Amino acid sequence: MSSPLARSPIPPGPATERDGWEVDARVPGGPLTLSDETPLAKVHVRAPFDGASRAALGVGFRRTRRADLGAGEVLVVGSGPGEWLVLGAPGTAGALRAAVEQRLAGTGEFTSVLDLTHGRALVRLHGAAAPAVLAGVCAIDLADAVTPDGSAFRTSVAGVVTDVVRDDLGGTQRSGAAASDNGGVRSYLLHCERSSGRYLADALLDAGRLSGLAMTGFRGLA
């Protein structure tokens, strides 16, 4: 029996395989891009919003942080009151879940840790014009003063309930992209129910049509 291949809901351009996933083979790059990041491990945590678990995860609702919880570098997102989303490298979901469970075990709180890697679609909208594109389909104020780098919020994006994470990437890493004041290039991770993923990606591409938004290859968390 061939080992199963995991597929994203967003059809790739030229496809290749990576960590058991079919991914878009293009080298990521371009001034304004959308990439399918669905293969990232996605671990969902529920716990009291203001207790020991929050302390253990190091971040509360509406903020993110990069950390190592014991299974490599991850992005911890305070995605809701008493809800967290932990994003890690493809293929690490099992280890990540175990690491998070272990970290929360000592809190004595009522917690749940679920692997939702296959339950959610995840894309990254990247580039200096990303806020302008997102403003076409999202009512939240994307100004630095309101939603700075490291913000997380859930809202309706093109009619789909979406977790939005502002996760600017360092300006020196990718030439050609304009950097914002704090040195990074505007970048948003958008995360929704898997079955809406294809629609969301299409809607974002459509919203970015006049700005030159193009699909590019898988980037990963870095």
Added chain:
Amino acid sequence: MSGGNGNGRPEKLRGYSAWSLLRRGLTHEDWPRAWREHELRSSYDAVIIGGGVHGLATAYYLARDHGMRNIAVLEKAYVGGGGSGRNTAILRSNYLTPEGVRFYDRSVKLYEHLAADLNFNVMFSQRGHLTLAHNDASLRTMHWRTEVNKLQDVDSEVIGPDRIAELVPYLDVSDETRYPILGALYHPPGGIVRHDAVVWGYARGADVHGAHIHQQTEVTGIDVSGGRVTGVQTNRGRIATPVVLNATAGWSSLISDMAGVAMPVQTSPLQAAVTEPVRPFLDTVVVSGTLHVYVSQTDRGELVFGASVDPFASYSMRGSLEFTEGIAGHVLELMPALHRMRLLRQWSGLCDMTPDYSPIMGPTPVEGFYVDVGWGTYGFKAGPVSGEAMAACLATGKPPEIISSFGLDRFLSGRLVGEKGAAAVGH
């Protein structure tokens, strides 16, 4: 009794005709007032609160058919200023339940002869009414309504995309759309009417038969003594009366509260909008429940749009942007060629929504206090039949059979009316 039956034209209601128009055009003689102003009496045999189509029609039939002439209609602003002047003027009788179909069918019949009856052209345009089905479930409901309608001799049928395209060439009936049109409930007697004309015609008719119409007269209290009504307080003074009818919309629970009678209603705005005119291209009324939109084109060439009520309790008539965005998006889903048409004006009316999408009509626990309320988004259609039925109810103290399903007591006894099944957007 004076006047006559529903088809008889009382002697006094003549006056408007092409000939008299010509004569006055030549002589430059002014027309008489359509209804007169009167002093507010200190007592009336009955007081009707609300100068919309329901209140005025009730006054008209009460005076004409039941000989009650010492009656007053109290209107806090101007006649027809509430829901009667804010609805989208669609008439139909293709309801779901037998009691609903029978009731609204009587209303359409009265509307068909209303112009002649009132000697006032209400411009009832029976251009046909299409309710589109975009999925199995709504198509099944269309069939259900059709079958019930046919058993009551109401003209309804389910038609397919080809017939729909013939009736409305601008509709996109291809299966390429996000909400494909699978079929439609076609109701030829349905149509649109000039809503203000209905109000004015009834006001003129009620006036001719002796009813007093008091505009700018706001009810501020209802006097109840020993479990029965004794009078109403207004901004112009107290009126003694043994019979009070609450025929308001939007404020119906507040008025009933004045008499100590609780109403199972939630008030929410219903929004509507109109475009600039274009030359006529849409002959039928088009409704899509799935897309929450209804459209018709007036004789002036404007498109009139409506939707479902705003999804929360509110007494605001300020309107909203999401309403016009939603309407425009959904209209263009149905008729993509309309994107260059311009929306000219939007407005709101207040609707009193009941738990079972049916009205509340008849007596209340307070003797002499009657209600004709809870009309949700469908009150205008029922104006004539409600007036006829409530007139009988006020005159006899008992609700006539045709409204027996709509009593207030049904909510406490758990016998709700079954229109809920079809009513999400029922225009």
Added chain:
Amino acid sequence: MSILPTTRRTATPTSQRLGHRAGEVIDRSRTVSFTWNGRPLSGHPGDTIASALAAAGERVLSRSYKYHRPRGLLTADYLDPGAFFQVGDEPNVRGAHRLLEAGMAVSSQNTWPSLRFDLKAANGLAGRFLATGFYYKTFIKPEPLWPLYEKVLRTFVHAGAITPDPGAAYYDKRHAHPDVVVAGGGPAGMAAAVAAARAGASVMLVEEDHQLGGHLRWGDGAALARLRALRAQVAAQPGIEVLTDAVVTGRFDDNWIPIVARSLPGITERLVKARAAVLVVAPGLIERPYVFAGNDLPGVMLSTAARRLVNLYAVRPGSRAVVMSANPEGDAAVADLEAAGVEVAAVLDARRQQGVARAHGRGGLRAVETTDGRRIEADLLVTATGWTAPTSLLNQSGDRPVYDQAAARFVPDPDRMPANVLAAGGIVGDGTVDQLVEQADAVGREAARRATGGSAAGTVPGLRPAPHPELFAAGTGGFVDLCEDVSAKDITTAVAEGYDSVELAKRYTTVTMGPTQGKLETVNAVALVAHATGRSIAETGTTTWRPVYAPVTLGALAGRPREPVRYSPMQPWHERHGATPLVAGQWIRPEHYGDPAAEVTAVRTAVGIIDVTPIGKLDLRGPDVAELLNLLYVNKWSKLGVGRVRYGVMCADDGVVLDDGVTGRLGEDHYLMSTTSSGAATVWEWVENWLQTAHPEWQVHVTPVTTAYASINIAGPRSRDLLSRLTDPEDVDLSADAFGYMNVRTGTVAGVADCVLWRIGFTGELSYEIHVPASYGLHAWERLVAEGADLGVRPFGVEAQRILRLEKGHAIVAQDTDGLTQGFSAALDGLIKLDKDDFVGLPELRWQQGRDSHPRLVGLQPLDGTVVPPEASQILRTDGSIAGRVTSSRMSPTLGRAIGLAQIDPELAEVGTRVTVRLPDGRDVAAEVTGLVHVDPEGERQRV
């Protein structure tokens, strides 16, 4: 005089283009060709359609609504009621605002057979009889003729036309969050924007015209110098986004401000939805027309129109003019006309009781009759009789304008404005440009302070409206509304007939209801009503200004189509294999793959697979899940063992059936709940509602996992054979003893770990529902298809599933029930446990059972098995009354006969009762009430 219109004998119009003007906006170095009613003409870039026509000497631009009277330019701006054109397939184009483009096909609207010779103008002769209320008083009898009259009336509609072809257009939307939106880009708007931005606010400055500047643009040299300075300040000031050819179309709750922006590259129109902290309303003033006999003749125009034509477009508006002036702007128009070489035959100074009584002419102005009885030959009459403050945006914010008699206009009431709305410039009062700018500067600073400082509202300097004579109507007749052809006489007639409030008169005459939205007409109409009733204008009051502030296309409001749609992971396979799509809510599902009956037979005789991914799935964790299930389901859950699944039904507290599904216990504190596809979102919210509002003390975590799993039902006698090829018995033992009916297991399927397998039976066959982590759904499906080839595996769609479940008598919520169906009417007698302490819906269900008068859900079979009574066929009693209806029906491929389910009144619900079913074609057929289950009533097939 060549420009005098407009009979068929008129000579060809000649150019009226003037020499260079200091403030002109046209580019004379280039020409733009277009056609006017098929005739080639040209103008310059920067021309509006109307200015190009006026430059070409065209004076009659349209015909009026009711009487088909010839009309020319009145305001020469967006509002001009005489300049509505059809441009290509676009109707009602504002010809005095829309810029000329090369190749435009411009035509006048509603003229037949031609603009110059309009047959319907005969209506004008009947004008005396077409007076107000005409339609209400005629065509009443005979009744049968009304539809014919109506058809004729509709042919008189004054408007452009649309075509069924949508053509190409691109509309989009954008959200914006400026601190301050300034509505109006005249001197006050520019000054307010600059001041607010200097104070640190982000500002969006919105101007309806194509350039900033307002009235400075058509002013004198000093005004033009001031214009350049202000524009330079705006351009140099960071933090201001300027939108020209854009309009604020409304103000909604919490300063939600839609702005339609045009002239953006690649975009037909964009709707900017701004959530602004503060709105500054600075639209200036609108010049008000004067009502007198003949006031609609081509050649009669406002002073601002004449000045725009001369100074912006270098067009001579006439050759011999009379000017009626009541204000400095009117006086300035005199100077402009003289400078343009127009002979000013007379200036009537309204401040000295001079004025126009009547205008004479046919097809165009020929002479002006003054109030002192003079008759002056002229082809141009310019009026400057007063101003209207466009208070609509303020009214939408809660303000009620008050009438200032000394200034002869309604002005905003500063006490009624909310703290997040301010007014600047001419709408507030009058002054020199310096004074306007000074006030606006202070407003801009205050706006920034309120937007960014958050402190309590400070004071805002006002501007006093300047004294102005009250000039509305000469009393000689004329039109108060040129869009709607409503005359002054119509208003007085309406009042005499009892339509004596502004709102009633408006509705009776339709005054102010046309495309100019009353901006030009309302105050005159109010004045006429006041005069007719003997009340003052202040007592009469004004009508309610409703959104939209300016007409908006449906395209702009709609934007790009954005209707969310959901797909299962197997969708690519379905598309490749010819599935007929079914739109089910947001989901696109396979209805069938060509032959639903054969798909049914495959399930009954071999094995079928169906994609049931849309079935709602909730992951429930925590020690109190069983309590939750006991509360929400009508049946009991406390004793469900680990590894077991159970069917449950939820009702609401009114006893009405809400949803159903199976829930399995995967671990001690871990359950997986399934719901109907359409109920997935509702049930999730329902569960959260009870947890959060009624039992926050319960420890339960709910996570929606509907699309975390690809769900596949494998059904049929060979389903075990098929599934066993993809599983390892060491991991999941499929044998009947190890994995019995209504059990759940977790394990690896087709190499995919963490799958959930339920043995359940919606189809009545041996069947397994497998839930595969969604990324592997397509893989698992393809493996099932490949491994099952020799077993006769066949994919089946929703239609086959409907038949299969109907054969088994399984009700579908919302098909076999409706919005009022309580539990005991859904054949749940065995399931509902009235002995529980509580569950949602318990009291109503107890009372329903006690009454015992409710309809029942039953099986139904027509005696003639070849006749399938369509769903919704009514069941009749002998007296013809309705006793019930067919809720589901199909031809059963398994039984070879028609079967159904029905809701039926209790007296006919006994099994074996014969009933009459009325078919849609009117025929009656006999049918027999049966048990719910038509195939395998004992359920033996699913327990193997």
Added chain:
Amino acid sequence: MMLLPCPWCGPRNATEFRFGGEAGRRPDPASASPEEWRRYLYFHTNPAGWSTETWYHGAGCRRFLTVERHTVTHEVRAARDTATGTTGEGIS
């Protein structure tokens, strides 16, 4: 469109929420009379003024909120998480 001040997410467009009606109390199902039960089901105060209501922030924090809102002006004077009582203070 009015803004609702979500105690968790901050001010959001009302379209992100679902209106749950006036906040009411469910009678004891064991002892409620039909009339009491149906008053709970169907009869609410429907004021033209301040109203205490339930809203569900379905497109945001997915919490049920108790909101005091004016039904004429749409002004909101208080909003808290129904279960936790959170009013927004102390959230970072």
